[in-house]
Amino acid sequence: MYPQKSPPPPGYGQAPLPPYATDVPSPRVPQTSWSSGLCDCCLDIPNCCLTLWCPCITFGQIAEIVDKNNTACGVHGAIYTISCCLSSCSNRTKMRRQYRLPEEPTNDCCVHFCCEPCALCQEYRELQQRGFDMSIGWQxxxxxxVPNNGVQIPPMAHGGMSR
Structure with a gap:
């Protein structure tokens, strides 16, 4: 009698979760994989060069995003300069847990100890792939x-009800 409407597309009316929505994903969420390999540094030549010559800047940018601005980029860079591999190893672990990334090709400390620039470049690319603009920091x-001072506007309903 009445024409049958097709169901709305999956996720219709729901805003996508931003990459910063949660620190610890639900245990039901499957583990994801890195968006690029550890040795894919040449995918982003400018970042590769910056990381080789001044890794404290790349580390500071990554840490500010992963730490959700609890500590400023410059402070993270200074911490990196002092403690180098120790802080970057723990930061990689924190990032992996946030995004449910596998600990590969080996544990985080070995990755940073053996190939620090490659690890930093991979983490930088991962955050970019997840929608972060590394040049503008966390804030x-x-x-x-979240435009409009944090006030989210509900989606518009198209083709309202009719009798």
Whole structure:
């Protein structure tokens, strides 16, 4: 009698979760994989060069995002300069847990000890792939992802009800 409407597409009316929505994913969420390999440094030549010559900058940018601006980029860079591999190893572990990434090709400390620049470049690319603009820091990304001073506007309903 009445024409049958097709169901809405999956996820219709739901805002996608931003990459910063949760620190610890639900145990039911399957483990994901890295968006690029450890040795894919040449996928982003400018970042590769910056990381080789001044890894404290790349580390500071990564740590500010992973730490959700609890400590500023410059402070993380200074910490890296002092403690080098120890802070970057623990930061990689924190990032892997946030995004449910596998500990590969070996444990985090070995990855950073054996191939520090490659590990930093991979983490940088991963955050970029997840939608972060590394040049604007945590607060800049939050302002960009949640417009209107944090007030989210519900989606518009198309083709309202009719009798």
């Amino acid at each position: 800049g990304n939050m302002d960009r992802m």
